[in-house]
Amino acid sequence: MKFRPALLIPAVGALVAGLLVASPAEAVGSQVITGTVAGPGGAGNVGPVRVELISVDRGGNTRVVRFVNNIPDGGAYSFRVPLNGKKKTNKLSRPYRLRIVAAPSSGEARSWYWRGRTGAPTTGGRHLRDATAITATKSAPFRADFRYSSIGGTAPNGTRLTVTAAPPTYSGGNDARRELDIPGCANTYATTQVTGGSYRVDFLPFSPGDKRFMVAARLGTDERWNNSFGSCFDVQDYRYSRSNMIALDQGGTNYPVSVGASGNQLTVRGTFKGFKATPQGDRWVTLREASPRVPILDSPIVAEKQAASSTGSTTFYNVAPGRYYVELGRRTGCADWYASRYTNNNTYFKGLDRGSERWKTFPYLSKLSGGENSGLEGIARRVQPNPATSAAQGRKPAGGKGWMYRKHCKALGAGAIKVVEIGSPGSGEKRTSLVSKRGGVVKGHVSRAPGRTNKEMMVTLSSTDGKRVLRTDLTDGAGNFYVAGLAPGRYKVTVNADSWRGIGRTFKGRHFVTVKSGRTRNAGNLRFGD
Known part of the structure; x- marks a missing residue:
């Protein structure tokens, strides 16, 4: 195993038999940090190791003060460190950390930090924040033994x-x-x-x-x-x-290891009251692992799919054991195709940073560059989650001049959520039901300076509690919006003036609204100065 040369070695000391030893002059006002290194049955494939004495300097920077190389299994190390303090009976060293490093295995570096108290190692830590701060005293050497298995x-x-x-x-x-x-x-x-x-x-x-x-x-x-x-x-x-x-x-x-499909199934039945469920917004079912101390919407999504239109049901197969949030109609990331009042938005989608996104708006597919499997047309046909098809996007939409692909899926229900436990592999099928009721509504109007369009602008209502999903709407031909499917609570209002990039802009008007279950709230006029 090769290591780089020592970084800092005191001139008055000497390295003897792999140990840093002090001269008599250095012994005054100093102490030793020492210990042994031992693993099981000759240490297996570890080989000789290196122990490093690390200092954490002001600002959080770290440096290797001293080190000892090529310590065999059962070997020892020792560092002599200076003590500070005016009183002879109360001299301390600065705090240090100890790291042990073995030769790489399968291309991976191996190292960890010592934890414990003098003469009693308790465990090791993978990163510096887990290391025990070691402070040597005048009374006796500090003993830090490394043990591994x-x-x-x-x-x-x-x-x-x-x-x-x-x-x-x-x-x-x-x-x-x-x-x-x-x-x-x-x-x-x-x-x-x-x-x-x-x-x-x-x-x-x-x-x-x-x-x-x-x-x-x-x-x-x-x-x-x-x-x-x-x-x-x-x-x-x-x-x-x-x-x-x-x-x-x-x-x-x-420790013998087994792995395979769990064989567990989870069937979710969704019911919708007071509204007709939209396919992408309301009938979407999501499984999130219920991570501890993490808000629901920050918990990772492990599976998602659309419930059937006829029964509102869907089944997830081979669900791993664990605890999950099952969500109905609470989709946080969604995009879809919409009829647009414009043949395209090429004025916006130009230049190096935006030109590649021109596929998001067009009168029909053949107006895009490329072909069915190439260029911008190929991208528009393959984009997920709702791919453009010749049957729909291959012609102009009814009531519009073109198509646009926006990060927006209309939802009318407030959604529902439930915690479900999935047992060990082979537990079989589990069933659960959720009911989504008609959500609250916030409506209003966006106005802009003369010559600036207020059509097809994105209005977003979001919550900061990590529990309520955001909802969006696109302003119509008169600049009006109608954000539906809101769960009760307080929401922040954001308007994207560029209409595409999701960048909120400053406006005058109501910035926060409180929504009640199934009620409609008027946010009034949101006025831009540009």
């Missing part, structure tokens, strides 16, 4: 395995949880591809009884965590519990 076993050929571990703590707020390798859940220690029906991952921080490891196995489109769970959060019971996690053995842990 491994996990391995049988697994289907071709399986991609990811070994992760819960951080020592989830405290620190949303920012700290977002910085984890798997946001809000865990840090990754190794990823490997299974060949020959077996695997082994070495150099994992070890502490007796430390249950915090997870093994994610993916084969094709199927994924399992710790053999029985659907996700990192599912392993933790969605409350950061460690009861389902793996504790390593000192001599290495045998």
